[in-house]
Structures are given as C-alpha cells and as structure tokens.
Amino acid sequence: MERKKYSKRYCKYTEAKIDFIDYKDLDLLKHSLSERYKIMPRRLTGNSKKWQERVEIAIKRARHMALIPYVIDTKKVVENPFKI
Numbered sequence: 001m002e003r004k005k006y007s008k009r010y011c012k013y014t015e016a017k018i019d020f021i022d023y024k025d026l027d028l029l030k031h032s033l034s035e036r037y038k039i040m041p042r043r044l045t046g047n048s049k050k051w052q053e054r055v056e057i058a059i060k061r062a063r064h065m066a067l068i069p070y071v072i073d074t075k076k077v078v079e080n081p082f083k084i
Contacts, residue, residue, distance in 0.1 A: 009046025013055075021054050023061035029068070032059065036072050 012031070013021070021028060032040050032047070032055045039059055042052045062068045 011046055011048040011051055013051040014048055021051075021058045023058040023065065024067065026062070026067060029055065029059055029062060033068070037069055 018028075023029070032045055034040055039056055042049070045052070047055060059068060063070050
C-alpha cells in the first residue's frame with residue numbers, strides 16, 4: 001500500500017518574520033482557528049512550537065477580552081461572529 005505524500009508545511013509566522021502576535025489582530029488569529037473557533041493543532045497549521053504557543057496565548061487573551069467566542073452553539077451556528 002502506497003503512502004500519500006503530503007507537502008511540507010511551513011510556519012507562516014517565521015516566514016513573515018513577525019516578532020509579536022497581538023491578541024487584537026483578529027485577521028492574523030483567524031488562520032489558527034477552525035470554523036467552530038477551536039484552536040487548530042500544529043500538525044494542521046504547520047506552526048513551529050514557539051509560534052504555536054504564542055498563538056494559543058493570543059487566542060486565549062482575545063477570548064478573555066470577548067473578541068473571540070469561547071463556545072459556538074451548534075444549533076445556531078453564526079456565519080462570522082466577528083461581524084456581529
């Protein structure tokens with residue numbers, strides 16, 4: 001049985017030479033969130049360990065400041081909660 005060849009995922013934060021992830025920059029954080037606003041794992045996003053930890057901290061801060069929802073109700077899924 002042949003194994004599928006996947007392309008190598010690169011950390012977009014390292015490539016963009018970003019030195020700080022701001023929790024108020026929601027456009028930057030959206031790439032690390034799933035459609036139900038869960039934090040995506042490293043194996044899917046391709047982030048390095050250092051940047052994944054920083055992204056997690058920024059997302060948790062944004063949730064604490066009510067910029068990103070903690071839980072999305074599955075019965076009434078909102079298209080984009082950032083525009084409410």
